[in-house]
Amino acid sequence: MTKKKFYKIVLFLIMILIALICLLPFYFMLIMSTQYTEDIYKGITFLPGRYLLENLKTVMNAHFEVYYKNSLIVAASATALSLIVSTMCGFSFAMYNFKGSKFLFAFVLVTMMIPTQLGLVAFVVEMKAIGWMNTLLPLIVPPAATGFGVYWMKNFIGSNFPKELMDSARIDGASEPGILFSIAVPCIKPAIASLGLMNFVTNWNSFLVPLIVLNKSETYTVPIGIINLNSAYRNDLAAKITALSIGIIPLLILFLLTAKTFISGITMGAVKE
Amino acid sequence: MxxxxxxxxxxxxxxxxxxxxxxxxxxxxxxxxxxxxxxxxxxxxxxxxxxLNDWDGFSQPVSVGLANYKNIFTEDPYFLKSIGNTLFFMAFDIPIVIICGLILASVFNSRKLKGAGFFRTAVFLPYITIPVAIGVLFCLLFDWNSGTVNLILAKLGLIEEHINFLGVPRLARMIVVMMICWKYIGYHMIFFNAGISGISVELYEAADVDGASAFVKFTRITIPLLKPIIEYLVIMNIIWGFQLFDEPKVLFSSWTSSSGGSGLMGGPLKSCLTAIWYIYDTSFGSQMRYGKGAAAAYGTFLFILIFSLAAFVVMKIIGRKSGED
Structure with a gap:
């Protein structure tokens, strides 16, 4: 065996080991969701049991699908809104040289460094004052303005949308919003896909704000549903784990199907090539 | 323009x-x-x-000046403890995620290994999992009674009694660090991956001609050229580190317990209480002291500023020194 080949095999084994470390917790979770609660406490097994259907029945009785529906509404509308806001703002900073644009863009960059959680107390007071408690609105509207999204769109549009196109569209009589929505947007579809995926995951995962503003179980999103499984099933650990699996697997599948777009999106924002 | x-x-x-x-x-x-x-x-x-007020969110707020700040910095020991815990987590996890991410990226980028795509996806999976679910997963793994790790160790005969991972402050902190690393190494790897693929191959080829070892190439080419990315990630890690909340909060929520108890606020002896958790608990959890929670938010902000500025200055100095060599 040559030295080079030996290295390659060692590397491959390390790679498998690391991948296993990353995947095993998910595997154990799936295994446990197919077992009877008593058996989980008895000892470790690596093979699936036969109680998956029973567990699923228990989960469905507790209306986990409501949490799902809420999470879908939140993630989808927050993503759509955020994409519109970020695209418009990024387009403006990338294509126009207007008065104050430098200062305003610096402001956008600074917002990226300030964690939104720090205003949490007043945010909740504000939500109470405008009657948004126990609605999904605090999870949809405020997250639409992200400095990261604007910065990211500005970079992408600036380097991918030729200015000549803008000028020729103007000569053809297109209006400025017309240029943005019917000429620029089709040019930046990959950017919209990546940013959209990132936003979707962030909003789906959101925990702190819903934990405070959602107090009624019919408004719970999936993460809040998961931590409240305790009160729903009490002793039934297997059912809880089944619900947990249902809560996270669709997102993982979405990621697996779109891994490339997603990963390139995350790095595109910060790594300049 | x-x-x-x-x-x-x-x-x-x-x-x-x-x-x-x-x-x-x-x-x-x-x-x-x-x-x-x-x-x-x-x-x-x-x-x-x-x-600047004493307020429970319902009654009339009472102006108290800087009393809330005095309270969190000198009277209530748990605010500074939460900052200390957060710094403790960062002291371990920032070097680990950056070094491991860098090594993994350079090892798996330079060679065309079979299954590299699968590997990359697998390592990245924890990053997009719902943070709440990560807390639950680690709760399942390290639970005292039913935890998978305890069951495996017992089966292998390595331990006689189950270890109370989440009940002993020192162990609990290690579990939190492990959880953060498990989640973020893949993310850092992807970042460095993109950075490395931007480095021109010719540089490495020229080094090969000079007979440079892999280690020399790594320290003399890869690291200096990735410096901007490393600096960016260190600063962002400090900002993210102070925002840690979801995972530890759920990890210690006694999710697996059959009693459905509310769990330990901040972990055993508050050893895993984070800054945001403190703000949450003070304002909306066990207490309804909005003023104190708000003061803690500004206190946290102060620490974020101090530590990210310090990191920035230190990295600039290191960068200048290594530039002189």
Missing amino acids: SKIGPQTQGGKGLKRKLKGRMIWPYIFILPFFIIYIAFNCYPLIYTFIIS
Whole structure:
């Protein structure tokens, strides 16, 4: 065996080991969701049991699908809104040289460094004052303005949308919003896909704000549903784990199907090539 | 930048038309600024005002000046403890995620290994999992009674009694560090991956001609060229580190317990209480002290500023020194 080949095999084994470390917790979770609660406490097994259907029945009785529906509404509308806001703002900073644009863009960059959680107390007071408690609105509207999204769109549009196109569209009589929505947007579809995926995951995962503003179980999103499984099933650990699996697997599948777009999106924002 | 100033175009009609169009850039940025100011700026400023009051959110607020700040910095030991815990986590996890991410990226980028795509996806999976679910997963793994790790160790005969991972402060902290690393190594790897693929292959080939070892290539080419990314990730890690909340909060929520208890606030002896958790608990959890929670938010902000600035300055100094070699 040559030295080079030996290295390659060692590397491959390390790679498998690391991948296993990353995947095993998910595997154990799936295994446990197919077992009877008593058996989980008895000892470790690596093979699936036969109680998956029973567990699923228990989960469905507790209306986990409501949490799902809420999470879908939140993630989808927050993503759509955020994409519109970020695209418009990024387009403006990338294509126009207007008065104050430098200062305003610096402001956008600074917002990226300030964690939104720090205003949490007043945010909740504000939500109470405008009657948004126990609605999904605090999870949809405020997250639409992200400095990261604007910065990211500005970079992408600036380097991918030729200015000549803008000028020729103007000569053809297109209006400025017309240029943005019917000429620029089709040019930046990959950017919209990546940013959209990132936003979707962030909003789906959101925990702190819903934990405070959602107090009624019919408004719970999936993460809040998961931590409240305790009160729903009490002793039934297997059912809880089944619900947990249902809560996270669709997102993982979405990621697996779109891994490339997603990963390139995350790095595109910060790594300049 | 596209110039649509009137000088570049001819004709008076066109001039007026273009001037009219200069309103559009402002309209385009308006939604962002309206939403940001209404739901981020305003709460940030208003939080400062609340921090100067004693208020439970319902009754009339009482102005108390800087008493809340005095309270969290000198009387209530848990605010500074939460900052200390957060720094403890960062001291371990930032070097680990950056070094491991860097090594993994350079090892798996340079060679065309079979299954590299699968590997990359697998390592990245924890990063996009719901943070709440990560807390639950680690709860399942390290639970005292039913934890998978305890069951495996017992089966292998390595331990006689189950270890109370989540009940002993020192162990609990290690579990939190492990959890953060498990989640973020893949993310860092992907970042470095993109950075490394941007480095020209010729540099490495030239080093090969000079007979440089893999280690020399790594320290002399890869690391210096990735310096901007490393600096960015260190600063962002400090900002993210102070925001840690979801995973530890759920990890210690006794999710697996059959009693459905509320769990330990901050982990055993508050050894895993994080800054955001402290703010949450003070304002909306066990207490309803909005003023104190708001003061803690500004206190945390102060620490974020100090530590990210310090990291920035230190990295600049290190960068200058290594540049002189």
